[in-house]
Every structure is written in structure tokens, then in C-alpha cells.
Amino acid sequence: MNCIGIIPARYASSRFPGKPLVMIQGVSMVMRVYQQVLKAASLNHVVVATDDKAILLHVEKQGGHAVMTSELHRSGTERCYEAAMIMAGELHIDVVVNVQGDEPFIDPQQIEKVLSSFSDPSVEIATLAKKINDQAELFNPNAVKVAIGEDGRAIYFSRHPIPYVRGCGQDEWIKKQTFYKHIGLYAYRLDTLKRIVALPPAALEKAESLEQLRWLANGIPVHVELTETESQAVDTPEDLLKLINNA
Numbered sequence: 342m343n344c345i346g347i348i349p350a351r352y353a354s355s356r357f358p359g360k361p362l363v364m365i366q367g368v369s370m371v372m373r374v375y376q377q378v379l380k381a382a383s384l385n386h387v388v389v390a391t392d393d394k395a396i397l398l399h400v401e402k403q404g405g406h407a408v409m410t411s412e413l414h415r416s417g418t419e420r421c422y423e424a425a426m427i428m429a430g431e432l433h434i435d436v437v438v439n440v441q442g443d444e445p446f447i448d449p450q451q452i453e454k455v456l457s458s459f460s461d462p463s464v465e466i467a468t469l470a471k472k473i474n475d476q477a478e479l480f481n482p483n484a485v486k487v488a489i490g491e492d493g494r495a496i497y498f499s500r501h502p503i504p505y506v507r508g509c510g511q512d513e514w515i516k517k518q519t520f521y522k523h524i525g526l527y528a529y530r531l532d533t534l535k536r537i538v539a540l541p542p543a544a545l546e547k548a549e550s551l552e553q554l555r556w557l558a559n560g561i562p563v564h565v566e567l568t569e570t571e572s573q574a575v576d577t578p579e580d581l582l583k584l585i586n587n588a
Contacts, residue, residue, distance in 0.1 A: 342435045344456055344528075346384045347424050348374050349417035350400075350407075350442040352393035361396050365445055371396060373445035375405050380449035383456045386432065389442070390424035416552055417441070418527075422538045425531060435459075437534055439527040441574060447526075448570045455528045458564045465533040466556065467564040468495070469524035471571060476515055478522065485523040485551060487565060495563040498523055498553050521565075523553075524572045537561060 350361040361371035389407040400407035458467035482500040506514040543558035
């Protein structure tokens with residue numbers, strides 16, 4: 342199985358413009374992600390997908406591989422698909438891993454974990470989830486929750502705690518039920534990636550502002566592997582400062 346890791350790196354950001362090029366202890370954000378992803382032994386290739394010439398040249402100057410993609414993409418998924426199509430002209434691709442470009446300390450074992458799902462030929466998309474142990478995180482709408490079926494597939498993703506625990510106060514929910522936080526690392530079979538980028542937005546997706554609900558609404562299963570490693574995304578300069586201080 343030939344697997345490729347793609348790191349979407351868009352220059353524009355309302356909360357943190359130029360984020361991929363910000364330096365973290367002498368190494369740029371995008372190159373820190375790139376270096377971590379290279380450690381995942383199951384990946385055959387790693388490439389940065391960007392819409393900015395400065396990011397492209399920076400990655401290439403550091404010895405990395407990058408491709409230019411459109412400025413018009415609405416999501417990292419669409420950018421990954423364009424990059425995959427560019428790379429497919431050079432090599433055979435079975436599975437594409439979409440690695441967030443703002444997680445400079447991503448654990449390569451998480452990539453290995455999500456790729457392990459594809460030993461099952463029925464898996465089309467795979468992602469990760471982590472058990473929630475913190476009450477504040479459970480009710481934080483920015484921490485996406487996922488309900489998982491007995492077959493390991495996602496039943497639903499939500500910004501609200503799921504499921505609802507009947508018969509007790511919300512401060513007791515985390516003691517009565519296991520809740521999972523979704524970790525935004527995705528892997529897709531190439532033909533499935535082609536299919537999902539052609540889908541129109543779904544009503545559930547629009548309500549929660551969660552792209553993965555488009556896939557579920559169209560009957561495309563999402564397999565969920567469990568991890569104990571927390572994701573550490575950088576959305577703002579303040580997030581970066583906290584990450585550096587805790588490193």
C-alpha cells in the first residue's frame with residue numbers, strides 16, 4: 342500500500358496570518374510539521390500543499406517537497422485532493438493522509454495509528470479520537486466530540502457533548518458516560534477522497550460547521566481509532582506561546 346502524507350499550508354489566516362512561516366526555536370512551523378511527519382515509517386512520501394510562493398520556496402530551500410495549489414479551496418481536504426492529483430502524475434497512491442499544518446509537535450505514531458486502519462479493505466476514511474477527562478473540554482464547542490459505534494465507525498460528530506446523559510446533572514455526565522474528542526487527522530483512500538470533494542455541503546455540516554458531517558450524511562463511513570495523545574494545534578499567536586512554554 343502506497344501512502345502519502347500531505348500537509349496543507351495556507352498563508353492567509355484571519356487569526357494568524359503567515360502562520361506556516363512563523364519560527365519556533367529556529368525552525369518554521371511548516372518545517373516542524375514536515376519533519377515530524379517524515380518520522381512516520383508507513384508513509385512513502387510527504388509533501389506540503391500551499392497556495393503561497395514564499396511557503397513553497399521556503400520548504401524547498403529547507404530540502405522539503407512542496408506543490409502549489411489553488412487559492413480558491415474552501416478546505417484542507419480540497420487542497421489535499423489537488424496536491425494528490427499532482428503527485429499521482431509521478432507515483433501510485435492508495436491512501437492520502439491529511440496532516441494539519443499547525444501542529445508542530447504532532448506525534449508520528451498517530452499517523453501510524455490512523456494508517457493501521459487500512460489493513461481492513463472496507464475502511465474508506467479513518468481518523469482519531471481521544472477520551473475526554475476534563476469537564477470544561479466536554480462543554481467547549483471548539484472541542485469537537487464524536488460518538489463511536491460498536492463497529493468502530495463514527496455515528497456522529499458534534500460541537501455539543503454527545504450522547505445526552507438522561508437522569509443526572511451535566512456536572513455528572515463525564516462520570517456516567519465515556520465521551521470522545523475528535524482529533525483532526527484524516528486518512529482517505531484516493532478514490533474516496535475524489536468522491537468527497539465532489540459532494541455539496543450538507544445541512545448537518547452547515548449547522549455544526551463540521552465538514553466530516555458531509556461524509557456521514559452521504560453514507561460514507563468514517564473509521565475511528567483511539568489515541569491517548571492530545572493534539573496541540575496553533576490557531577493564534579497566544580496558542581503558539583503556550584505551546585512553546587509547555588514544550
